[in-house]
Amino acid sequence: MPQPDKTNVLLIGSGGREHALAWKLRQSPDLGDLYTDSPKNPGLAKLCKPADVQVVGSDTFMLENFCTKNRIGLVVIGPEEPLAKGYTDVLLGLRSPGEGIILQKPRAGMSALEATSLVNTQAVLHAPTSHVFGPLKAGAKLEADKAFSKDLMRSAAIPTAEARTFNDYHAAKEYVLSRKEAPVIKASGLAKGKGVFVPANHEEADTALQRIMLKREFGDAGNTVVIEERLKGREVSVFAVMDGRNILLLDPCQDHKRLHDGARGPNTGGMGALCPTTAIDDRTMDRVLREILIPTADALRREGIDYRGVLYAGLMLTHAGPKVLEYNVRFGDPECQALMMRLNTDLLKLMLAAAEGGGKADGSTSKAAQGLEAIEIGKPLGVSVCVVLAAPGYPDNPKKGVPITGVEKAEQVPGVQIFHAGTAIDDQNRLVTAGGRVLCVTAIGPTAEHARTQAYAAADMIHFEGKLMRRDIGTDIVG
CATH class of the missing domain: 3.40.50.20 (Rossmann fold)
Structure with a gap:
């Protein structure tokens, strides 16, 4: 009711x-x-x-x-x-x-x-x-069509990696072989986070092209590939809420993509996150706003797009400044878990303000709608660390149905929240694994070290056979 x-x-x-x-x-x-x-x-x-x-x-x-x-x-x-x-x-x-x-x-x-x-x-x-x-x-389309995203960035002079787009495998291969260094290969469409390849050499680059364009591993998402120069630096995740007119910056995060400690092993959907990251200072965040986010919002409006929601910019902090690796049109996972722990505002009001906007969906303006101008965000509640517990066999073939114990005990650790990612209740009323990333053990504290200590104390209380977990989340290890 x-x-x-x-x-x-x-x-x-x-x-x-x-x-x-x-x-x-x-x-x-x-x-x-x-x-x-x-x-x-x-x-x-x-x-x-x-x-x-x-x-x-x-x-x-x-x-x-x-x-x-x-x-x-x-x-x-x-x-x-x-x-x-x-x-x-x-x-x-x-x-x-x-x-x-x-x-x-x-x-x-x-x-x-x-x-x-x-x-x-x-x-x-x-x-x-x-x-x-x-x-x-x-x-x-900013996320669903990387070719469109690249075109928009070029049109708005937004700093990003040099890139070419191809619809033909042979033309793409010829271009890859002409490059001195093996470039980054991306399926243009949505590929559930698995369509980006960072090959070590030209042979691996060609293998990636074959998987995308010939073997069709990602279906129609691989009809077009984007081939980019390889940027060097440190990756960070920057989030902004938009209401069609206004931009509200949230805290930057550090995501840990690789499966194993020391940024080793295959890429994953994310094995943990730190919020905020110390990799990006206020001065650089100001550059991100001026050189990337505001021009992106302006370019979207020129395309007739009234963007309301969250914009997630994956950035590389290069010696020349921040450059866009990719855009996503939703919160990152597991960055969102870390963000929510320290967000000091009413999320419902924030989302309603963004959705209401300062204008209408047809692009007209409503003077009555204040949008994000009416939202105040208080001082962040602390530093948060999210540690992902993954199923055996992740990321290629995660095992489902493995019983999990210790979650209720882990939830009693001060400052800790356990977020369920890939779990289910089986026919014996047991909590079991039901996906690759199983649980997100997220802690908040006055410092990153305190939050890490609490998160790992809770994570060590949770048991299931073959549990995968990195031990260096929230440190200066990148990747």
Whole structure:
């Protein structure tokens, strides 16, 4: 039952990132009912009501109907795939279900009567919710289409790696072999975080091209490849919330991608995070805002894109200054877990302000909407460290169904939160592994060392056969 002056929220996504968002949303006094589309995640199940909103193919009827029936005032979309598919457009009534056409704007030269008729005709497309935290499909192309992203950066003179785009394997191979140093190879589309290759030599680069373009390991995501120069420096993750006009910077994070200590082993979705990272100072963050984020927002507006949600810029801090490696249109995982632990503001109000914006989805301006201008973020609550516990066989072949013990004991460690990423309850009522990254042990403290100590104390209390865990998260080890 809807509560007066409360906002009902639907959270889409099933991982540790979404568990952390739910945990933070729960702290808002303005939250009504909180729903999840992933109640099989035990962490989400404790905080949220289940929502039967399964989307089959392009049929979003159940999702739209649920939002209408339950008076959902905000939909928070965690992962990139639903954003790339246009869920935001559907939920705001800007796109018909499936591959429907975006609503037309009145054309120049139309009479007032014709324009009114067009708007009234299209009003039959019902908006299932009033607010969505997450960009429209056009904005999601920043992550879903790396070729588009590169073109936008070039057009706005945003510092980034030199790159070429190819649709033909033989042309791509010829270009790779012409380079003195093996370049970075990227599938242009979404590849679940596995479509980026950093080869050690030209032979490995060609193997990457074959996997993407000939063997089609990533399907249509590999129709186009982006081949980039290899940048040298230190990687950091910078997050900003946008409302179509304003940019609100959040804390920079250090992600640890490699599987093993010392930045060794294969790339993963992320084995841990530190927030904030000391790798980037205030002066450099000011450059990021002036040279990267503001020009990106301006370039999006020139493309007619009203971007509302979070923008995640993966940066390389080079000797020439910060350069963009990639854009993502959602919170990082596990960076989000570390961010939420130290964020000193009402997350619900923040997300509603971004979704409301200072203008309308059609690009017009609303004087009544303050957007992010009305949001104040207090002094951060401390330093946070997130340590990921992964299943045996991760990242290539993680083992599922392995019993997990010790979580309840670990949750008692002061300053620690355990976020469920890939867990489930089996038919014997046991907590078991259900994905590659299993649990995110996240701690907050006055210093990075204190947070690390607490996080690892809790992580060592959790047991499952074959547990994978790095021991150097939150240190100066990069990668």
